[in-house]
Amino acid sequence: xxxxxxxxxxxxxxxxxxxxxxxxxxxxxxxxxxxxxxxxxxxxxxxxxxxxxxxxxxxxxxxxxxxxxxxxxxxxxxxxxxxxxxxxxxxxxxxxxxxxxxxxxxxxxxxxxxxxxxxxxxxxxxxxxxxxxxxxxxxxxxxxxxxxxxxxxxxxxxxxxxxxxxxxxxxxxxxxxxxxxxxxxxxxxxxxxxxxxxxxxxxxxxxxxxxxxxxxxxxxxxxxxxxxxxxxxxxxxxxxxxxxxxxxxxxxxxxxxxxxxxxxxxxxxxxxxxxxxxxxxxxxxxxxxxxxxxxxxxxxxxxxxxxxxxxxxxxxxxxxxxxxxxxxxxxxxxxxxxxxxxxxxxxxxxxxxxxxxxxxxxxxxxxxxxxxxxxxxxxxxxxxxxxxxxxxxxxxxxxxxxxxxxxxxxxxxxxxxxxxxxxxxxxxxxxxxxxxxxxxxxxxxxxxxxxxxxxxxxxxxxxxxxxxxxxxxxx
DNA sequence: TGAAATGTTGGGGCG
DNA sequence: ACGCCCCAACATTTC
Numbered sequence: 348x349x350x351x352x353x354x355x356x357x358x359x360x361x362x363x364x365x366x367x368x369x370x371x372x373x374x375x376x377x378x379x380x381x382x383x384x385x386x387x388x389x390x391x392x393x394x395x396x397x398x399x400x401x402x403x404x405x406x407x408x409x410x411x412x413x414x415x416x417x418x419x420x421x422x423x424x425x426x427x428x429x430x431x432x433x434x435x436x437x438x439x440x441x442x443x444x445x446x447x448x449x450x451x452x453x454x455x456x457x458x459x460x461x462x463x464x465x466x467x468x469x470x471x472x473x474x475x476x477x478x479x480x481x482x483x484x485x486x487x488x489x490x491x492x493x494x495x496x497x498x499x500x501x502x503x504x505x506x507x508x509x510x511x512x513x514x515x516x517x518x519x520x521x522x523x524x525x526x527x528x529x530x531x532x533x534x535x536x537x538x539x540x541x542x543x544x545x546x547x548x549x550x551x552x553x554x555x556x557x558x559x560x561x562x563x564x565x566x567x568x569x570x571x572x573x574x575x576x577x578x579x580x581x582x583x584x585x586x587x588x589x590x591x592x593x594x595x596x597x598x599x600x601x602x603x604x605x606x607x608x609x610x611x612x613x614x615x616x617x618x619x620x621x622x623x624x625x626x627x628x629x630x631x632x633x634x635x636x637x638x639x640x641x642x643x644x645x646x647x648x649x650x651x652x653x654x655x656x657x658x659x660x661x662x663x664x665x666x667x668x669x670x671x672x673x674x675x676x677x678x679x680x681x682x683x684x685x686x687x688x689x690x691x692x693x694x695x696x697x698x699x700x701x702x703x704x705x706x707x708x709x710x711x712x713x714x715x716x717x718x719x720x721x722x723x724x725x726x727x728x729x730x731x732x733x734x735x736x737x738x739x740x741x742x743x744x745x746x747x748x749x750x751x752x753x754x755x756x757x758x759x760x761x762x763x764x765x766x767x768x769x770x771x772x773x774x775x776x777x778x779x780x781x782x783x784x785x786x787x788x789x790x791x792x793x794x795x796x797x798x799x800x801x802x803x804x805x806x807x808x809x810x811x812x813x814x815x816x817x818x819x820x821x822x
Numbered sequence: 823t824g825a826a827a828t829g830t831t832g833g834g835g836c837g
Numbered sequence: 838a839c840g841c842c843c844c845a846a847c848a849t850t851t852c
Contacts, residue, residue: 571823690823729823741852742824749824808825812852 349375351432351515353463355425355439355454356381358471359588360404361548362411364506366468371438372512378519379414380428381405383527386420389446391638391720394713396682397586399537400546402529404587407547409524413514416522422453429461432517436464440471440588443628444720445635472625473503473592476632486633489736493629494622502600503593539680544583544716551584555595559602567613573674573685574758579617580683582717585624592621627725630735638724639705645821646733650814652701660801661696662710664764667793667800669776670750671695673763680763682716687753693730694744699807701814704731732815740815743808750776766790766797 352374359365371377385392393401405414417424425437437458441451451467458465469475479496480486487493531537545553562577569575584590596618603614631637641647660666664675674688684692689711696707708727712718728734732742754760757775761768767775769789774781778791779800786793793799 687823694824738823739852743852745825808852815852 350435351376351378351517352436352438353378353380353425353428353432353434355421355437356408356414357440357442357588358586359440359591360408361551361589361591362408362509363548364470364591364594365440365510366470366507367438367440367466368512369507369510370466370468371436372510374436374438376513376515377412378428378432378434378515379412380425381414381416382421382424383416383418383522384421384424385418387422387446387450389449390444391712394715394718395531396540396714396716397718398529399531399540399682400544400583400587400716402524402527403544403546404589405524407549414521414524415519416524416527418522418527422450422457425454426457426461428519429457429463432515432519434463436466438466438468441467441469442471443476443632445631445638470591470593471588472628473497473596473621474500474625474629476629479629486629487626488630490623490626493626494619497622497625503596506591506594506597536679540682540716543681543683546583546587546589548589551581551590554579554581554584555590555598559598563599563602563610563613563617565613567616570616571687571753573688574754574756578686582719582722583683586717586719592624595621624722627719628721630725631721634735637728638708638720641731641733642728642735642737643733645818646731648821649733649818650701651703654700654702657700657801658696658702658706660798661692661700661702665798666695667779667798668695668746668804669757669760669764669767669778670746670754673754673760676763678711678714682714684715685759687749688759689726690730691744691746691749693727695746697731698743698811699746699802699804701811704728704733741812743811745804745808747777747804764797
């Protein structure tokens with residue numbers, strides 16, 4: 348009888364374009380093992396929204412293949428399963444989190460000791476972080492040359508179809524998915540999530556198809572508009588590997604090719620966003636302290652504020668700045684936030700409230716369904732001005748102007764901040780400027796059913812610039 | 823993948 | 838008719 352091959356599922360919860368599964372299937376009957384690992388040292392335990400997505404993804408995958416679910420430190424669990432099954436090979440997709448390298452080395456040692464062939468594959472990224480280097484052999488610290496190097500390295504490899512595989516028939520203990528408690532109970536805040544998302548491989552494929560049909564043509568022009576619906580919303584699918592970046596890339600290229608030159612600009616724009624994800628992981632891999640330590644060392648002495656009340660107002664969408672509050676409420680209700688609004692809300696936390704970026708990073712980690720250790724930390728550092736190739740610190744968003752520019756008629760604000768829905772366009776991004784009568788007519792009572800601004804943006808901006816002066820020249 | 827402050831220009835009102 | 842001023846509109850610089 349052929350001995351089974353062990354396929355360790357990680358952030359690759361799909362069957363198609365999956366190098367690890369393809370190789371495992373070629374070796375023998377496949378054991379599909381997923382380990383819920385809250386124990387590996389140094390790891391960031393999954394946040395609440397991510398756990399919801401994980402549950403739904405595993406549920407979807409479990410309808411197609413028999414899953415073995417175990418809980419514990421992944422290396423220990425793998426050792427157990429190898430011993431229980433006599434599997435002779437292990438296959439997995441590599442991960443780039445700061446704690447993952449050591450874990451993968453321990454797994455390799457376990458395999459070596461048990462004479463099991465250990466195989467590691469890429470696929471979570473288009474380019475392995477080691478493979479993209481600048482002229483002097485260093486990792487890139489600037490996005491634009493990085494992205495050019497990616498484009499220059501050619502198109503991603505052809506996609507792998509779902510392999511023929513035979514699930515292993517041996518008896519193997521598995522936890523019940525329900526018993527993992529990944530879904531919220533008291534209270535169950537996930538109602539809005541189910542309306543917005545279909546986690547899993549099928550959902551990802553449908554989302555990609557819908558994006559190419561409905562969003563891509565306007566992506567370049569309207570991707571910054573939260574009142575439109577042109578973004579791909581693929582990020583959580585990519586985060587958990589419901590889809591691979593190569594699948595997204597090839598599908599967009601195919602649509603571009605089919606449309607003649609018509610989609611060239613907009614397709615390029617989308618591919619560049621995929622490359623921001625690559626860049627984030629490139630940085631994370633080469634600078635593994637990215638989640639906690641400012642990339643630019645002078646920011647270590649930045650005079651941040653302690654302000655628990657303001658932090659809470661931000662988290663709950665009660666800052667009194669409509670575009671910020673709309674974003675934070677969208678996040679709470681759906682597990683996502685439009686990209687432009689993420690920048691505005693993050694800038695507000697960091698620069699208007701002077702709260703450390705890591706507080707925002709932590710909140711997003713818990714509330715975003717696409718919370719991702721690479722993109723999350725790189726993006727927070729980017730907004731804070733302390734990251735690699737970051738926005739300059741003094742680029743401080745004005746939440747009113749940003750709202751007026753990108754949510755021109757306030758449709759996005761009205762959707763997520765219904766207490767402002769009846770304000771005229773002119774005041775929907777700055778209710779404090781509306782005359783008393785206008786507020787009354789719209790049913791807005793500032794300080795009662797919608798907060799006064801927690802800070803005055805003009806003064807907050809001055810304060811932020813002064814704080815920045817304190818670290819200028821420091822290192 | 824900004825915003826605000828400051829500088830420059832040019833058309834029109836007006837003495 | 839001409840110069841002067843005002844001030845949008847646009848451009849540049851600074852944070």
